[in-house]
Amino acid sequence: MEIKCRFGELPFKHGEKLYCCSIESQLIRQNSELNFIGDHEPRKTNDDVHGIEFSECTVAKVPAGLTMSFPNLKMLAIKNSRLEKICKDDLIEYKNLEKLICFQNKIEYLPGDLFEGFEHLEWIEFWENKLGIIEPNIFDELDNLKYLDIEGNPDFDKWYSCYPSYNRSTSLEEIKDQICTRFLSNDQKTIKTFLKKVKDPIDMLKIFSEKSHNFAMKSTVLKVTFDILEETVESSKAEKLEMQIQFQQQIEEMNRKLKTGLMGNIKNFINDETTKDFKVQVDEKEFNVHKFLLAARSPVLAETFKNNPEVENLNLIDISVDIFEQILNFIYTDELPDENTNFLHLFASAGKLKIEELKNFAATMLLEQITSENSFDIFKLSNKYNHNELRIKAFNKIRSKYPKIKFNVNWEDDPEKVEVIVEKFRKKEEAIKKLEDEIQMIEEDFENELTSFN
Known part of the structure; x- marks a missing residue:
């Protein structure tokens, strides 16, 4: 398959330049041998190509055989090219990569073994995909990682850089914490399937226990732990018993904290x-x-x-009776509401009262309930009460609802601007639809009139 391309130096974010092969707006067929057609710069050959870039193409799968044409590749970039998945086998020939860039695609899942054997990889970009699951051990073997960006995904909103000029980045540990916490919100089957693939499930379970931030997560980890221990033949009986005791103690300690409070048994x-x-x-x-x-x-x-120390009563507005009953029950017992709760109202009320644990629980539930219909309400409230993960997912849902609007990423913090723009867009669409209907009626009248004359 012949691929038209351009050869030349491309500037990189921190000042580095790479001699690259660039391909734009082309369909890349799977399992096809690619023949790159383009003119090199003077005294340059395929051996000098250190990067290859697919931009606004249709790339269903990471192209194979690129190192046959360009043996010294250090960078692989697939940008805005509809790539839906990526796995270990896709990258097996690219072990010498230093930079992997796959932003603005449709990738939903990153497996934990994706980067096994990548000793030189230092730059990774997966921003603005559809990532919902990233397995927690994915970056553990990347000792040279200097830049990682997974911002703008439905469930992930962070990026990391070791370069001084990037002063707004978070730490790599914060990103790993977010990945682990988000992964633990999955069901037991997903977690168990992952643990069966890792080299040391017991160590990973210990990490999961440390990262479990609430009772539901710890309960899930405990259940999966016991299942894994029962199935793990390699572990000694003593180690199994130690793990069981350790996790049971953690659950009991958490229950103790729930049952005891400022004055003993608050319940x-x-x-x-x-x-x-x-x-x-x-x-x-x-x-x-x-x-x-x-x-x-x-x-x-x-x-x-x-x-107001002398006041003996308080009138709360904008909170419903049933939601306040849920809040009171949580205040007294630490018991979380059931799944039939209106979590949008609970999020707003807990946010208003700054009851952070309850607000974050409601946000976790809302992450699974965002629809095109409620996305804007959630977007406004998550901005008002400062919940980044919920805000980004709601914003992305609004973007997908109105694909014709070119949303600016800076609008994530400005729901009023988004509301104005969306409303103007809707009025424009309604006006166009009205005109189209009127034109259709005129055309039909004309045709009827013409028929009557004949």
Whole structure:
């Protein structure tokens, strides 16, 4: 298959230049031998090509055999080219790569073994794909990694750089934490399937336990741990017992913290009407509560009580009775709401009261419930109450709903601007549709009139 290309130096982000082969707007067929047609710069040959770049092409799979034409490749870039998946076998011939760039594609999943054996890889870009799952051990063997960008994906919003000029980047550990935490929100089957592939599932389970930030995650890890231990023949009985005890202790410790609070067993206070000293009015219903407990769980209420110590009641607006009942139950018992809760309202109310754990739980549930219909409401609230992961996923859902609008990434922080632009776009589309309907009616009248004359 003949591929038209350009040869020349391409500047890189931190000042480096690479002599590259660039291909634009072409269909790259799978399993085809590629013959590159283009003129080299003076005194340059295929041996001097250190990078190859596919831009705005149709690339269903990472092209094979590129090193046959360009034996000294250091960079492989597939940009905005509809690439849907990438796996270890796709990269097996590119072990000497220093840079892998696959941004603005449709990749949903990155396997943990993707970069096994890549000793020289130092630059990775997967921003603005559709990544929902990244297996947690994927970057463990990349000792020379200097730049990593997975921003703008539905479930990932971070990037890392060791270069001083990139002063807004996060640490590599923060990215790994986000990947691990997001992975642990999957079901037990997904986690177990992954663990069966890794070299040391026991060590990985220990890491999972450390990264589990809430009871649901720890429970999932505990269940998977016991399953893995039962199936792992290689581990000694002593090691299995040690792991079981370790995880059980962690769960028991967490339960202890849930059951004990500022004054021992707080759960008992929820039904203790004699010691309740404050009233909260929500719509038409009045709640008797413990002022100290509300202050301990909500910084907003704590500030209100501090500034108005003589006040004995409070009227909460913009919070429904059923949502406030869920909030009170969490404040007293640390029990999370069930799946039938309106998590959009819960997120807004917990955000308003700055009850962070409850807000983050609601956000986690909303991540799985974003639709074209509710994406804008979620986008506005996630901006208002500062939840990046939810904000990015909602913004991307809005972008996919209106593909004709060229959204600017800076609009992620500006829901008012997005609302204005979307509304103007909708009015424009409605006006166009109205004109088209009128034109169709005129044409039909004309045809009918013409027929009557004949």
